[in-house]
Amino acid sequence: MKSLAHWIVAAMLAAVTAGGASVALAAEVLLGPGDVVRLSVYGSPDLSVETRVSESGAITFPLLGQVAVGGMSVAAAEKKIGGLLEKGGYLKKAEVNMLVTTLASQQVSVLGQVNRPGRYPVEGRRKVLDLLAMAGGVSAEGSDLISLVRTRDGKTTRETIDIVDMVRKGELDKDVEVAGGDIIFVERAPRAYVTGEVQRPGAFRIERGMTVQQAISAGGGLTPRGSDSGMRITRRDADGRAVTMEARASDPVQVDDVITVRESWF
Incomplete structure (x- = not known):
């Protein structure tokens, strides 16, 4: 399943291509x-x-x-x-x-979960979404969150940008300009796990607001022997210890949760 981030950046790719992204604005180099x-x-x-x-x-x-x-x-x-x-x-x-x-000096590294990771020249004014589009967009495994690492005046900073939230809210001021030497890193999408009596046990991508019921659907649904009652979640507490608790279908899923669907008694 492709994330909303994938489709957003794919649209940006089309726009950048149509606008002639390969043309250098020499006066700004x-x-x-x-x-x-x-x-x-x-x-x-x-x-x-x-x-x-x-x-x-x-x-x-x-x-x-x-x-x-x-x-x-x-x-x-x-x-x-x-x-x-x-x-x-x-x-x-x-x-x-x-x-x-x-143009070797003014290049930005786009790494992580993108379709074409590599170094891309900054020709003229370019922003984060422009560079993601040039790198082929966020891959199917990519997160909605990206990290932007920049060095300015000898000081290196790291900023996290939620590109889906930014576009949904129209907060394009967060789509900041990049410069040579910057690094854009697309995180791997958060994952959780479903096991037991489901059709496709294993890892799955956590979508925004995902519930236990939706997680089971991502696992292909229950097997004929599966029960939608008595489900359990195992997750890490603040001290890193694994804690198992009863789960309801409407409970939200968290990163690295293990959802266990037990066999029906009947």
């Missing part, structure tokens, strides 16, 4: 180590070069040698290189064009 750029100067084909941004944030450019561009936008880097060419007396008017061919 900040250059960083590992990026590969192709430069050309109008009227001076001998100055065309493809180069990689070094770990120190510099590129090698003809006549100028090392030029620091790390942390600069493409437009700012173009202006800087043009200014240096003019200041050095190499050209009276330098029109520099820079194209980012490989």
Whole structure:
């Protein structure tokens, strides 16, 4: 069974694809180590070069040698290189064009229960749902909860986002922008277990507000010998001890519960 989170992000995937997600908004890209750029100067084909941004944030450019561009936008880097060419007396008017061919520095890792885990470039302004869509959406085993790990000003933080609740309530302000180096981790959906006289004993995904009766349905229903009375739940208490209690069909199911359906006496 696919979760609501799966369908939400699948819809986002269609929207991102339709909107041309692969097109880089060059003006918004900040250059960083590992990026590969192709430069050309109008009227001076001998100055065309493809180069990689070094770990120190510099590129090698003809006549100028090392030029620091790390942390600069493409437009700012173009202006800087043009200014240096003019200041050095190499050209009276330098029109520099820079194209980012490989965006290695601005990548977000999307991990966990997604269909295509990996590292994805942040081209322009991208938010959490955009990156989940680029990763193929939440898998059938994925939770509605995701963890967003970010480092800003040397401080690493972890935030939990309920993507289904966010969309249902229209609280899209929680769909925050991401940047290179961020990590999105989709948790595994919470699970519980049903055993005894059910058609398909074993683990099942806990849906929101799930009751014992619904859990038994997830297990295929009762066997001909199964009884819907005298059911029991075994769960861990605050101290981690296993506690077994009688269960009613309307009782809510909790993570890692073990629901036991006993055989009917008649």
